[in-house]
Amino acid sequence: MDQSRLYSVRMRASEKESHENGGKHISGGELLSSYSDLRMSVNTLLEKALNHSRGKPDFFQIQFEIVNQPIKLVNPLPVQTNEVTTVKEGQELARYLLKKTGVPKNIIEKAYKQIPEYGVRGAILIDIQTGERIDGRTDKGVRVSRMDWQTGNFEKWAKSKAVPTNPRLKEALVLATKVCNHELTIAELCWSDDPDYITGYVASKNIGYQRITQLKHFGDERGCRIFFVDTLSDINTYMSYLEEQPILVQLEEDHET
Ligand code: WAQ
Ligand code: MG
Ligand code: MG
Ligand code: MG
Structure with a gap:
């Protein structure tokens, strides 16, 4: 390409x-x-x-x-899969992992209380100091864009990590890698709004991309995508990064080529 x-x-x-x-x-x-x-x-x-x-x-x-703009090359976050046997166990693990990334416990609980209200087509930004939603995008949310991972490089990576070349995993890992590459991102919490996909994840720079095999029940069309961010001097610069900074995920060894 x-x-x-x-x-x-x-x-x-x-x-x-x-x-x-x-x-x-x-x-x-x-x-x-x-x-x-x-x-x-x-x-x-x-x-x-x-x-x-x-x-x-x-x-x-x-x-x-x-x-x-010039394209920035970024290494994929490390991936780990956590097998759970119930949604309850999965959600408890998600909360535990969020706490490990540095989101305070009361803010996690406050965010969870707001989840049913969302129903947006983008992501919600939550300030880890106040627990308030700060993107101001009402029913739209923030849509992260201008990112990708070239097929050949992705497949090489997937093979080396023994993970399936699942396009959904690719899309989500590309998004999480871009989002967590910004220093003001503390963590991301996500599960799909597709009724047939129940694996979700918690991601951050420190813990990587932590897949959790059950974060909702089959048939449920309620998804979630929250970026926990540290109090921002300039929220607009952060949102422009998410929407406009072009990023290609690529394994480090291939950056020069
Ligand atoms: N920017 C911001 N928010 C987005 C974007 C985007 N580019 N794409 C999706 N969302 C939000 C939006 O509110 C969707 O309703 C919600 O996320 C879920 O999107 O096996 O498939 O594409 O490792 O349904 C994660 C696990 C799958 C993958 C997530 O999400 C794996 C998924 P979906
Ligand atoms: Mg998607
Ligand atoms: Mg979807
Ligand atoms: Mg989608």
């Missing part, structure tokens, strides 16, 4: 109405593509939206734009 000229491709799809008119979020996706791969990249995101466990989209939007 020609890294000197990359395009950011973004997709969103919803049921009944568009998102801004109150439609139900079905699918979203973002990737980086070379010009010659654009046809395939757009098709990948189209397929993602058309075959989705949350339902059939009635509204679909896709766009691409050239990325003008």
Whole structure:
């Protein structure tokens, strides 16, 4: 892939109405593509939206734009899988891991109390000093974008770590790696809003990407994505990083090539 000229491709799809008119979020996706791969990249995101466990989209939007900033190469977070036998056990482990990353216990509990209220198509930002939501994006949340991991390099990594080349794992690890690469990110807590996917994770610079095999029950369409951040002097700079800084995840040994 020609890294000197990359395009950011973004997709969103919803049921009944568009998102801004109150439609139900079905699918979203973002990737980086070379010009010659654009046809395939757009098709990948189209397929993602058309075959989705949350339902059939009635509204679909896709766009691409050239990325003008230099691309930053970042190593993937280390990955560990924690097998649990119940959702309760999984959620207890998630809280324990969040505490280990440095989120105070009372803030974790406060965040958990707010989870049912969200239902956004992006992520929620929570200040670890106050436990308050600080992104100000109401029903939209913050959508992290302009990140990817080239297939060959991802597959090489997956093989070396004996992890499955699951596109969902790839997408989530790319996102978590980008988010945790910012110094103001303390931790991320995530599980899917797809009813057929119950594995989620807690991630941070210090503990890496900690998968937890059950964070919700099958059939549940409520997802969660929270970034715990340290009190910010400039929240807008942080949100621009999430939305605009282009990042390619890549194994260190390959950075020079
Ligand atoms: N930026 C911000 N928030 C996002 C983004 C994004 N690019 N993509 C998704 N979200 C939010 C949004 O609110 C979704 O409803 C929610 O996260 C869940 O998204 O096996 O598949 O894509 O290691 O359904 C994690 C475990 C899977 C993977 C997470 O999330 C593994 C997943 P989904
Ligand atoms: Mg999605
Ligand atoms: Mg996703
Ligand atoms: Mg989803």
